[in-house]
Amino acid sequence: MFLLTEYESQALLLSIKVSLYAIVWLIPIGIFLAWLLAKKQFVGKSVVDSIIHLPLVLPPVVIGYLLLVLMGRQGVIGQWVYQTFGVSFAFNWKGAVLASIVVALPLMVRAVRLSFESVDNKLEQAASTLGASPLKVFFTITLPLTLPGIITGSMLAFARSLGEFGATISFVSNIPGETQTIPLAMYTFIETPGSELEAMRLCAISIVIALGSLLVSEWLAKQCTRRLGAKR
Template identity: 50%
Template sequence: MTGIELLSFNTAEIQAILLSLKVAFYCALVSLPFALWLAHIMARRSFYGKSIIESLVHLPLVLPPVTTGYLLLLMFGTNGWIGQWLYSTFNIKIAFSFYAAVLASIIVSFPLIVRSIRTAIEMVDTDLEDASRILGVNRLKTFFRITVPLALPGIISGTVLAFARSLGEFGATITFAGNIAGETQTLPLAIYSNMQVPGQEGTTLRLVLVSVVLSFIVMAISEWMVRRMKARKFN
């Protein structure tokens, strides 16, 4: 394959690449506030059933992705527990749509962002938070003025991890969102589809290289941002 052929993307390939980036963006955007809230609770509070909640949050890390996708289908499918109510009440159909791809990515990547942010918050000195509250600053302002800035490298790292994990999500997406070209066919699904077709080795290689390059760029940006935040912290 020549260099020109390697860079000759067709419409379907471009759609898959852009869709993957769009899904990953929404996944990180939606996950961040919920992960920040939950990570803070896990890091700073002790309560009955905490270990159960922690296990549920981290369950997608050990479950086969297809199992996660099937459970989502049971809940949010047209005949599912939640999906049926959404469809009959608001005419909203989630399964086998763009929203299903985003939701699948959120569920699969959520443990990564929560763990990263929780670790960062646990490393923040609680004496600083206590001093802030003693000076009359309420808990919410203390959280955003003290805790979040000090834990920012971990928050950034976790968000980028969620973004990167979403780029590589396959099993839950194909089960819950399907493999619909232009709507739910993300980059990993496009790679899988082209692998099944004889004579599409060139297309498969192009998409694989794009996947590698995107993942490398995302992780490199993450490392650069974390290093920069740490450098500012110690200056």
């Protein structure tokens, strides 16, 4: 049952590739935005917070359409990116990564922000009093204490990226071997008479990978929490 065809393997490998690339970008972006929202006060903070979390309430198809308008080769931003760097997002796997980043960003930011807000400010103040620079305080005190949240956010974002469908198909279409991830391949099988078994296989694989990601996240977060508790 779980012997995958080349068609199915391509979809699986592409899904993992897209999710991993998305996480590589999401970790620094998510940490910065979470720190900004948790530690800083500035005009328009609520607006920034709302924009970051907007993908949670917008239909994924709307997100895909907006990405196409903004980041397509003829888009407002995408045209400049293509002319300047020669990078095109629409209708290739890079666009699938971008779509995954957008839809998974709120999960990443929320998890890391909660960790930043739980850090005891007295520890940071004590390090500053002893002469540590703000940058050193961040990397030696704040960031290690938020590691459980970063791990949790990363795994949630990975699982979300793995299951992304609406924004991806709207922005980069459903091209086998190029943009067809597991959800898109499942959609194709569901729409094809007699392909129920193939759809079931990909469904089972998606569940196993997503569940595995959440279990690993929980285990790593507990290990980090124990080690941080032991150091204190």
